[in-house]
Amino acid sequence: MLDVVWFKRDLRVADHAALAAARAPVLPLYIVEPEYWRGDDASPRQWHFLRAALEDLRAQLAALGLPLVVRRGDAVALLARLHAERGIRALHSHEETGNLWTYGRDRAVARFCREAGLPWHEHPQFGVVRRLGSRDGWARRWAGFMGTPVQAPPRGLSAPEVIEGAIPEQPFDWNPEDGLVEAQPAGRAAALDLLESFLAGRGADYRRGMSSPVSAPTACSRLSPHLALGSLSMREVVQRVERAGRDIAALPPSQRPLPVGAVQSLASRLHWHCHFIQKLESEPELERRAAHPAAEAARRPTAPDDPLLLAWAEGRTGYPFLDACMRSLIATGWINFRMRAMLMSFASHHLGLDWAASGAHLARLFVDYEPGIHWPQVQMQSGATGINTPRLYNPVKQGLDQDPEAVFIARWVPEVAHLPAGLRHMPWRLEIPPAAYPAPVVELSAALQAARERISRIRAAAGFEAEARRVFQKHGSRQRRFAQDDPMGERARIARREEKARRQMTLDV
Numbered sequence: 001m002l003d004v005v006w007f008k009r010d011l012r013v014a015d016h017a018a019l020a021a022a023r024a025p026v027l028p029l030y031i032v033e034p035e036y037w038r039g040d041d042a043s044p045r046q047w048h049f050l051r052a053a054l055e056d057l058r059a060q061l062a063a064l065g066l067p068l069v070v071r072r073g074d075a076v077a078l079l080a081r082l083h084a085e086r087g088i089r090a091l092h093s094h095e096e097t098g099n100l101w102t103y104g105r106d107r108a109v110a111r112f113c114r115e116a117g118l119p120w121h122e123h124p125q126f127g128v129v130r131r132l133g134s135r136d137g138w139a140r141r142w143a144g145f146m147g148t149p150v151q152a153p154p155r156g157l158s159a160p161e162v163i164e165g166a167i168p169e170q171p172f173d174w175n176p177e178d179g180l181v182e183a184q185p186a187g188r189a190a191a192l193d194l195l196e197s198f199l200a201g202r203g204a205d206y207r208r209g210m211s212s213p214v215s216a217p218t219a220c221s222r223l224s225p226h227l228a229l230g231s232l233s234m235r236e237v238v239q240r241v242e243r244a245g246r247d248i249a250a251l252p253p254s255q256r257p258l259p260v261g262a263v264q265s266l267a268s269r270l271h272w273h274c275h276f277i278q279k280l281e282s283e284p285e286l287e288r289r290a291a292h293p294a295a296e297a298a299r300r301p302t303a304p305d306d307p308l309l310l311a312w313a314e315g316r317t318g319y320p321f322l323d324a325c326m327r328s329l330i331a332t333g334w335i336n337f338r339m340r341a342m343l344m345s346f347a348s349h350h351l352g353l354d355w356a357a358s359g360a361h362l363a364r365l366f367v368d369y370e371p372g373i374h375w376p377q378v379q380m381q382s383g384a385t386g387i388n389t390p391r392l393y394n395p396v397k398q399g400l401d402q403d404p405e406a407v408f409i410a411r412w413v414p415e416v417a418h419l420p421a422g423l424r425h426m427p428w429r430l431e432i433p434p435a436a437y438p439a440p441v442v443e444l445s446a447a448l449q450a451a452r453e454r455i456s457r458i459r460a461a462a463g464f465e466a467e468a469r470r471v472f473q474k475h476g477s478r479q480r481r482f483a484q485d486d487p488m489g490e491r492a493r494i495a496r497r498e499e500k501a502r503r504q505m506t507l508d509v
Contacts, residue, residue: 010230017123041363056187191226216336224368277372292386318440321399324412333367348382349451355382
């Protein structure tokens, strides 16, 4: 008999509750599931990053004297075979808030475990609450979980004799060269280096630099793909950031490696990470169904070969800044949050595309794809929640604000790089626009007017407000900021600014 620790998106040995709870002999298991990778939100670029993280996990486990057993196939079938051959005493894993496919798979595994009389212990790894009855008090529970001690890697565990199995080049038969992008390094050491470099000064311009795709690649923490795969635990990141905030606040201003506000802004975003994942945990169908029934009723499916969808997805809408963001994302697997919001908003509002189609395309492009953040954000930026004011991002205004010298445009849209900066933003103003670059696929003012009319029709639907109250009761934030010491009052000031921005009543930004 043995305990199986099923690794999913928790690829570390430190602060790993499932590994710490297992009793020897222990079999650490990762299952490569081809059916998952055939989904419309999965992509080779995500696999390449995951594969590197698995190699790193194998090295971490080896340092503890444990193997990483890798098998490819259906989770239920593999667990059943292992149980028949070895006898599983208990199955341990972390709770996972994944997409609908992983939700269905976990239900199938739970059914198998019940029928086999096999205990399955699922341990929380985020501040996300299973079977949450009400959002009231959620922030307090989150803070309580994040404040508990970080667990050291377990020692003294033994493993049975077993063939580890190779980590496959690809989960099923696709070209192993597909999806190779300029992604950042995977693994725990790379994640820790990013965190420490941010706190040592790289994040000094975080609050200003996060908005622009020019500065965001270095100003942002870049921890998102590591948190998505669990190379670091959210708890250890939160505690490290909180400790750094207190240490920095205690220094004279001239000696601070970065402003206290930058550290606290990162801390607040770590909180929002779990806030959004909780939405999908509480309502997994948000991946496919709009949160508000009126928005769902107004949806119109978008065909995969829709010319507007293809132009947007390939970065050839005729709006250079928007196209530069899409092309950068295609090449690197990452773009900053504000630009993600702009891309999604433009697809839904200006182009009138179904958020499910454009959302799936973005999911495939994101190396840091986190379903629990992605799908609630897709709906939020598309006006499908009924509780968030729709924000219609003007791609020209965003370009002028975030890339005033058009250097980002010049890099990613070489068709207009030879033009003066102002005309790179608006090449259609030329008497003879560049022949190699497309004309705008929609006219901005007309598209904005049509979007406003669609939004007005949805919000005028009978019972809209009552349903919006229901959605808020289930998913809306009641959060109160952390209770830790805030000697400078900075946290409260940041909270007020961010709440004001979140509720900003504007339709054209």
